Amino acid sequence: xxxxxxxxxxxxPQQFDASPDFRGLETRGAHAWFGTHHALADVSLRFPEQTVxxxxxxxxxxxxxxxxxxxxxxxxxxxxxxxxxxxxxxxDIYAPSEDPAxxxxxxxxxxxxxxxxxxxxxxxxxxxGIKLAHLKRDNHDDIVEQCLSRAGLWKEVKDRxxxxxxxxxxxxxxxxxxxxxxxxxxxxxxxxxxxxxLDPGSTLRIEETIxxxxxKITVVIVTHNxxxxxxxxxFCAFFLTDGGPGYLVEADATRKIxxxxxxSRTADYVQGKxx
Amino acid sequence: MITNSATDRYQGIEPLRPWAVTRSxxxxxxxxxxxFAFVAFLVTLVTPLAKIDGWAVAFxxxxxxxxxxxxxxxxxxxxxxxxxxxxxxxxxxxxxxxxMSIFITVLLKGYRAIYPGYFxxxxxxxxxxxxxxxxxxxxxxxxxxIMVAIATVVTLPLGILSGIYLTEVRGRLTFLVRFIVxxxxxxxxxxxxxxxxxxxxxxxxxxxxxxxxxxxxxxxxPTVSRTAEEVLKLVPDDLRSAGYALGAxxxxxxxxxxxxxVKSGLITAGILGVAxxxxxxxxxxxxxxxxxxxxxxxxxxTVASLPTYIFSMFMYGTEYSTSRAWTGSLVLLALVFxxxxxxxxxxxxxxxxxxxxxxxxxxxxxxx
Ligand SMILES: Nc1ncnc2c1ncn2[C@@H]1O[C@H](COP(=O)(O)OP(=O)(O)OP(=O)(O)O)[C@@H](O)[C@H]1O
Ligand SMILES: [Mg+2]
Numbered sequence: 001x002x003x004x005x006x007x008x009x010x011x012x013p014q015q016f017d018a019s020p021d022f023r024g025l026e027t028r029g030a031h032a033w034f035g036t037h038h039a040l041a042d043v044s045l046r047f048p049e050q051t052v053x054x055x056x057x058x059x060x061x062x063x064x065x066x067x068x069x070x071x072x073x074x075x076x077x078x079x080x081x082x083x084x085x086x087x088x089x090x091x092d093i094y095a096p097s098e099d100p101a102x103x104x105x106x107x108x109x110x111x112x113x114x115x116x117x118x119x120x121x122x123x124x125x126x127x128x129g130i131k132l133a134h135l136k137r138d139n140h141d142d143i144v145e146q147c148l149s150r151a152g153l154w155k156e157v158k159d160r161x162x163x164x165x166x167x168x169x170x171x172x173x174x175x176x177x178x179x180x181x182x183x184x185x186x187x188x189x190x191x192x193x194x195x196x197x198l199d200p201g202s203t204l205r206i207e208e209t210i211x212x213x214x215x216k217i218t219v220v221i222v223t224h225n226x227x228x229x230x231x232x233x234x235f236c237a238f239f240l241t242d243g244g245p246g247y248l249v250e251a252d253a254t255r256k257i258x259x260x261x262x263x264s265r266t267a268d269y270v271q272g273k274x275x
Numbered sequence: 276m277i278t279n280s281a282t283d284r285y286q287g288i289e290p291l292r293p294w295a296v297t298r299s300x301x302x303x304x305x306x307x308x309x310x311f312a313f314v315a316f317l318v319t320l321v322t323p324l325a326k327i328d329g330w331a332v333a334f335x336x337x338x339x340x341x342x343x344x345x346x347x348x349x350x351x352x353x354x355x356x357x358x359x360x361x362x363x364x365x366x367x368x369x370x371x372x373x374x375m376s377i378f379i380t381v382l383l384k385g386y387r388a389i390y391p392g393y394f395x396x397x398x399x400x401x402x403x404x405x406x407x408x409x410x411x412x413x414x415x416x417x418x419x420x421i422m423v424a425i426a427t428v429v430t431l432p433l434g435i436l437s438g439i440y441l442t443e444v445r446g447r448l449t450f451l452v453r454f455i456v457x458x459x460x461x462x463x464x465x466x467x468x469x470x471x472x473x474x475x476x477x478x479x480x481x482x483x484x485x486x487x488x489x490x491x492x493x494x495x496x497p498t499v500s501r502t503a504e505e506v507l508k509l510v511p512d513d514l515r516s517a518g519y520a521l522g523a524x525x526x527x528x529x530x531x532x533x534x535x536x537v538k539s540g541l542i543t544a545g546i547l548g549v550a551x552x553x554x555x556x557x558x559x560x561x562x563x564x565x566x567x568x569x570x571x572x573x574x575x576x577t578v579a580s581l582p583t584y585i586f587s588m589f590m591y592g593t594e595y596s597t598s599r600a601w602t603g604s605l606v607l608l609a610l611v612f613x614x615x616x617x618x619x620x621x622x623x624x625x626x627x628x629x630x631x632x633x634x635x636x637x638x639x640x641x642x643x
Pocket of ligand 1: 059064
């Protein structure tokens, strides 16, 4: 289960779901490099549809790197390289025929640092994805209200939708970014520590949103908050590094990870003994 | 070592870049472009489209037609994306054409007079219509470099300081300083020359490289300080806040945090300034004039410079002197180009340098 070796590159990951016509996001023997620095090694994971998976692990173990591999954001770093396969509903998102822009439309992302478009109003920010990708939607008002409500921001901003996105507080900006990513209706939503700048109230609201989202789509969330991981996720994957590349230690149902993990390092980590 | 065991464990797994354009695709694209270029040439033979512009139109249309055909099985969005890419590429090439034609003209007309001595000899012992193997523009190159150096030494600190004043200090005179800098940008170069002529050349009673350098400085300052201001504005306020939160005073923050962040931009500001003035002729005719020999002393009377050298050679009007003038222009272009390359070198941040170094190391490894 732990220390996966070279041979596992070609094996199908067995976590969660072993069915051959698997639907959702899947990685097989994924590696990532920054120049010559091997940052992430041999991660095979499955993220089934309608589930939430939490990625946990100490700082620098490659969680962000991994999550950026999943929607082809890794390649924006000039020296970046990768190996392995990333499959969305069975088709390789790194196949030459795939268009990265449409991949990213299907696999959305919320960043750790809020990044609303400062030149756009709150309303325009929510609709930005629809405009940028030329999506055809006619109920713009409904979309704005619905997405902002799901992100727990509607009440605070409904009277000033024309204000600049940059005029909000840090936590509000983050919720605006979540609303923005919901508006294009992604199949998968990647969230890299989305709540690290939020107050407990907004955090709970976002967690509810994540659970609602999981009724339809796949959510992958990186978090350093163990309570959050245990609250929102159906499955958990624990990453670690011992100086070399980060690797996957263990992935399983969240309850199992938190009560009876296979690897003693996982137990130590979730109980706060290191990391 | 841990790293070693990790490397061993994952041996045989090659880092890939599936997003990169492969060499075979690139080759395919190139040969297709060449084929299309040839077809476009054939089109110009049989249709009213003619000459180079007709060819360009035909070439563009063929490319767009091909893309539309290629992407017909894909969605509207992909097709629009592909067509726009062709249009933008063509526009970029179009913008490149005037530059290329200038460069090629200068090269074709100027290469004849080039020989090693051209860069080291002056014209004291030769006349403009001598054979190409005697005489040269060494004195003009030296004069130009000295005057541009004087201008740079004066303007770079001033320009950066005014940029800092406008973006960091934001004092009460901000508006005034910005206004003056901007209106200076509109000063005709002859006027700058006249200004130095009356304030420096007349009181000193002689033309000099110093006067020429100062005239160039007057013209260079607005470019440098405008660019420096724009570059400094790009520094995010978070960085300044971080400096202040460490207890640094404004001045220290500006010098130690803000300036190093935009080092390459500030060097570019200097280079843009140099490129702006190195070809200026009018102000030099009023301040440093021209001479036939090397002059190293910036206050020792008239000095030659590349623009005035080119000017006087053209004025002479014989076949040989005209060729020499073209060669001077070539040297001028090469100097500006050399400055840009140098600036990129100097401006590379430590991180970028580390990257190029590791890439070089990798290449070496592959070779051995
Ligand atoms: N742009 C980059 N260039 C070079 N190396 C990078 C880059 N980004 C990350 N790394 C390296 O990759 C490794 C994994 O980084 P990553 O950001 O994925 O960690 P993380 O698990 O997200 O940590 P954290 O919990 O602190 O966000 C680190 O060793 C880091 O130094
Ligand atoms: Mg991270």
